[in-house]
Amino acid sequence: MPVHLPTELVARYRAVDRELVGSALVDTPRHLDNLTADIGTRGILTPLSLGFNEEFATLDGNHRIAVAIRLGLESVSVELFRQPLTPRPGHAKSMRAEDLALLREHWR
Template identity: 65%
Template sequence: MDRETVGSALVDTPRHLDALAEDIARHGIRTSLRLGFCEDFGTLDGNHRIAVALRLGLTTVPVTVIREPSTPRPAHARPMRAADFAVLAAAAGE
């Protein structure tokens, strides 16, 4: 994949996402997105894959839904709404 180091950060270039889009168009999403959740927050690992799926017009993507402990809270966690928690708990088989 095409990435560039800017300062101390590894940055994805447009060519990186183009290459990922080409791979997903050819082979599909081979690694499930990971959706972690608890009563307090949710996390998504797979932002590039979901962005490419939207770009390609995919209507479904593979997702693994996992209940997380409330601590430690990952830096990329987002607040959880009660209605969303109920949907995720049901998807996780709770």
């Protein structure tokens, strides 16, 4: 079940900032503009996916979090899941203690 988490927290665990780094799969500037218009009208319909453990977290939803930041959304809908400690993905970001406490609270 999705939970709402602060956009700032979720953004810390993105693999890349899509405003700065494009994608080989899509025309990133146009995609972000279209997504911004859609999310601005309908909201984020597909929750972001945040895998976490005591050491790191990974985010699936780099375009959506970029748009949430563009739109100034204070929170985003996120599906949480426990990420195994190994193997650690190359794009994983180190877990902050205060973030882990909040994620554990919402995980329960």
